[in-house]
Amino acid sequence: QVQLQESGPGLVKPSETLSLTCAVSGYSISSGYYWGWIRQSPRKGLEWIGSIFHSGSTYYNPSFKSRVTISIDRSKNQFSLKLSSVTAADTGVYYCAKPITMLRGVEDAFDIWGQGSMVTVSS
Amino acid sequence: DIQMTQSPSALSASIGDRVTITCQASQDISNYLSWYQQKPGKAPKLLIYDASDLETGVPSRFSGSGSGTDFIFTISSLQTEDIATYYCQQYDSVPLTFGGGTKVDIK
Numbered sequence: 583q584v585q586l587q588e589s590g591p592g593l594v595k596p597s598e599t600l601s602l603t604c605a606v607s608g609y610s611i612s613s614g615y616y617w618g619w620i621r622q623s624p625r626k627g628l629e630w631i632g633s634i635f636h637s638g639s640t641y642y643n644p645s646f647k648s649r650v651t652i653s654i655d656r657s658k659n660q661f662s663l664k665l666s667s668v669t670a671a672d673t674g675v676y677y678c679a680k681p682i683t684m685l686r687g688v689e690d691a692f693d694i695w696g697q698g699s700m701v702t703v704s705s
Numbered sequence: 706d707i708q709m710t711q712s713p714s715a716l717s718a719s720i721g722d723r724v725t726i727t728c729q730a731s732q733d734i735s736n737y738l739s740w741y742q743q744k745p746g747k748a749p750k751l752l753i754y755d756a757s758d759l760e761t762g763v764p765s766r767f768s769g770s771g772s773g774t775d776f777i778f779t780i781s782s783l784q785t786e787d788i789a790t791y792y793c794q795q796y797d798s799v800p801l802t803f804g805g806g807t808k809v810d811i812k
Binding site: 618627628629630641643644645677679682686688689690691692693695696697698 | 706737739747748749750751754760792794796797798799800801802803805806
């Protein structure tokens with residue numbers, strides 16, 4: 583049974599970089615899927631941030647593209663999110679998620695989600 | 706970007722009522738649409754994918770229909786445990802986008 587677990591600081595100062603990790607259990611991320619990051623905030627609702635393939639290939643939402651980096655660590659079976667130059671608008675719950683299939687590439691729904699990591703941007 | 710417009714944003718219904726939520730895409734997305742249920746403090750849960758396919762383990766009172774730009778999500782007989790916020794998501798093209806949500810509660 584595939585499970586995802588986010589981890590990282592719950593408080594980040596404005597202008598700094600938000601860093602989160604998603605640990606995957608029950609499946610080797612090297613086997614496939616475009617693993618995704620999604621944010622939920624009161625202001626913007628659910629927003630797809632981006633996704634990464636096991637090869638390291640990435641797709642980013644243009645709304646975040648200049649600030650976001652998603653990377654993968656196959657040895658630790660995890661993938662990570664970095665969001666730079668954060669402001670209060672980046673406050674929200676950050677989810678990592680697994681898409682339904684390997685057949686559609688990055689364009690897919692998400693059938694397994696982590697429990698979410700609440701991040702507050704404040705000095 | 707494809708905009709997803711959900712309506713209504715909130716509704717109240719009685720136990721046993723039929724509940725209908727609509728989602729409209731700003732352009733044709735074929736049947737690349739999913740529906741999620743989210744309860745407070747929890748992650749979204751996938752209920753429907755490919756517009757009408759029920760995720761394994763999801764009760765059959767949930768259903769979805771539509772294609773192109775107009776989609777419908779239905780709860781055939783509202784139960785107490787269905788109190789939640791429901792979201793649609795398109796996956797026809799990136800960036801993946803979500804609707805604004807419909808909060809369902811008991812009248």
